Amino acid sequence: MRAPLRPSGPETWAVPELSAHLVLRGAGALIAPLRAVLRDWSVVPVQGTPPGPGIAIRHREGAYERCSPWTEAPRRFRDPVDAVCDLVVDLVHAYVAARPERLCLHAAAVETASGILLIPSTYRSGKSTLATALAARGARLFSDDVAPLGPAGEVEALGMLPRLRLPLPAGLGAAAQALTAAHPGPTSARYRYLALDAAGLAPRGTRRPVAAIVTLERAEGAAPALMEGDADHALQHLLLRNFARGPLPSRIFLRLRRLAAAVPCYRLRYGEAAEGAALLAERFAPLAPREVLDRAG
Incomplete structure (x- = not known):
């Protein structure tokens, strides 16, 4: 598995209730649809390295490329909503991993x-x-x-x-x-x-x-x-x-x-x-x- 990029500065966003954080490299367009889909969750900018697994997404060559602890190879999507759809899978895995009783x-x-x-x-x-x-x-x-x-x-x-x-x-x-x-x-x-x-x-x-x-x-x-x-x-x-x-x-x-x-x-x-x-x-x-x-x- 590929290790996610290390977070830094304002590119780092946390979803505290899901026990995960995001590292966005030129992928800020994902925040609005992600907040809409995660209706009852917080998606907030943070400094430093939050606890929990990191998920890295960067926008390059017209596509959003994601690496995470649950992806064997980078996942690429051109549409931001499609990228969010697939990202939610990782966030659910983070939620489950942090709650072993579930x-x-x-x-x-x-x-x-x-x-x-x-x-x-x-x-x-x-x-x-x-x-x-x-x-x-x-x-x-x-x-x-x-x-x-x-x-x-x-x-x-x-x-x-x-x-x-x-x-x-x-x-x-x-x-x-x-x-x-x-x-x-x-x-x-x-x-x-x-x-x-x-x-x-x-x-x-x-x-x-x-x-x-x-x-x-x-x-x-x-x-x-x-x-x-x-x-x-x-x-x-x-x-x-x-x-x-x-x-x-x-x-x-x-x-x-x-x-x-x-x-x-x-x-x-x-x-x-x-x-x-x-x-x-x-x-x-x-x-x-x-x-x-x-x-x-």
């Missing part, structure tokens, strides 16, 4: 009246579009991609804006299309962030218990169906999606097994996000927790 899943998480629907799934599986379609139906987002789990299995909101790939799929549904249009965040040719307020996106640090685990079986043209699952199937998905390595493997297994055994598990088969969201909304109505419904009304 597990962290590649998962969407939406809040219902009874708790969190936890949707573990792999990269580019459609969980962000499904989460957005659920948000359009009144659910409050905790995560569209990364869901930290506390010691008791509760989900913690990171307060980072959700992100969708462009172009938006037609199957997202009219309500979700309208939601994305009404809450534009930083956008590139590849991605669009949604600048949701606290009623649509849980503030950082909000914690809720898991009400159910939903695994995805997405296939074009599939007849939508929400089926009862089993704890072993859900556990397999949780184990595959966990990327925190702080606890011993045996403790990771035991914690996730307890979670899978403690809540109902479902398998969602669907083709389009709007169809899948409709099934989940019917099963878990009302989607929105009471305090969100009160504010919306």
